[in-house]
Amino acid sequence: MIVGKRVLVKLSGEALIAADGYWLNPQTLTTLSQDLKQAADAGFEIAVVIGGGNVIRGAKVGAAGWIDRATADAMGMLATVMNSIALESALENVGASARTMSAVSMPSICETYARQPALHHLAKGRVVVLGGGTGNPFFTTDTAAVLRAIELNCDAVLKATQVDGVYSADPKKDPNATRFDVLSHDEAIQRDLKVMDTAAFALARENRLPIIVGSAHGPGAITAILKGEAPATRVTP
Numbered sequence: 685m686i687v688g689k690r691v692l693v694k695l696s697g698e699a700l701i702a703a704d705g706y707w708l709n710p711q712t713l714t715t716l717s718q719d720l721k722q723a724a725d726a727g728f729e730i731a732v733v734i735g736g737g738n739v740i741r742g743a744k745v746g747a748a749g750w751i752d753r754a755t756a757d758a759m760g761m762l763a764t765v766m767n768s769i770a771l772e773s774a775l776e777n778v779g780a781s782a783r784t785m786s787a788v789s790m791p792s793i794c795e796t797y798a799r800q801p802a803l804h805h806l807a808k809g810r811v812v813v814l815g816g817g818t819g820n821p822f823f824t825t826d827t828a829a830v831l832r833a834i835e836l837n838c839d840a841v842l843k844a845t846q847v848d849g850v851y852s853a854d855p856k857k858d859p860n861a862t863r864f865d866v867l868s869h870d871e872a873i874q875r876d877l878k879v880m881d882t883a884a885f886a887l888a889r890e891n892r893l894p895i896i897v898g899s900a901h902g903p904g905a906i907t908a909i910l911k912g913e914a915p916a917t918r919v920t921p
Contacts, residue, residue, distance in 0.1 A: 688839025690729040690806060691910060693720065694829040695844050695900065697735035697767055707738045708767075713774040719906045720811055721780035726907055731802070731812045731836055733829040734771060736763025742821070757821035761788050764825060768815030769794060775811055782811040787819030787828070799835050806836065826884040834891045841893060842909060843879060844900030849917035850879050867919045869895075885919070892921040 695716065702709035724730050742760035746753030768784045772794075775782035783805045784794040795801065797814060805812045817828040826843075833841045850872070853861040867875075869889035873882055879897050880888075888895055898909040898916030908914035 692731040692833035695734040697737040717774040723907045729806045735825040739763035754821040765815035768813045787816035826880040848899040848915040895919040
């Protein structure tokens with residue numbers, strides 16, 4: 685095991701897109717849910733933050749100029765809640781106990797995020813899916829993931845990506861790209877590595893929170909990373 689008992693898993697919204705371009709792929713949701721359940725069954729306490737990029741990216745829409753950034757980010761927060769309740773349903777379908785909590789209050793749809801109830805759910809073995817970002821515009825879901833991990837006393841953040849760690853260059857474009865086994869937060873910021881935004885790395889560095897970067901593709905991938913049985917990059921204080 686390369687991390688402690690409690691982990692926050694950061695998932696990309698884009699990973700949920702179906703091959704035909706539809707915003708949600710049921711098979712991907714099922715595979716991720718089975719993996720998260722496997723991790724919970726292995727003794728990990730799991731929180732999840734999932735992005736909304738499969739529906740809308742607030743920064744991109746805001747930059748286009750036809751809608752202001754704060755409004756676009758609010759739309760993005762709603763997209764993360766859509767993804768979160770879809771993931772909650774998929775988790776329940778595979779036999780995992782799950783709760784969605786949103787930083788944006790919508791009590792008829794899901795619980796409003798508060799730290800103490802979230803800690804209670806984790807202690808009860810429930811997968812806690814955290815939607816709504818930070819509840820504020822101008823913050824990415826990467827930053828939301830680090831913030832929630834710190835609040836919930838998580839031992840690490842697992843950033844699930846398309847590749848098995850952090851590379852010196854894009855391994856899909858550069859055959860000479862090399863994977864880092866270990867990096868410091870300072871190195872990640874200085875090298876301008878695009879795995880997480882600078883604000884997220886800086887917040888993690890300030891609070892000495894490790895970030896594990898690895899591929900979530902394939903059955904059991906998340907559990908294998910958490911147990912140290914699959915390649916990954918560890919970004920440490």
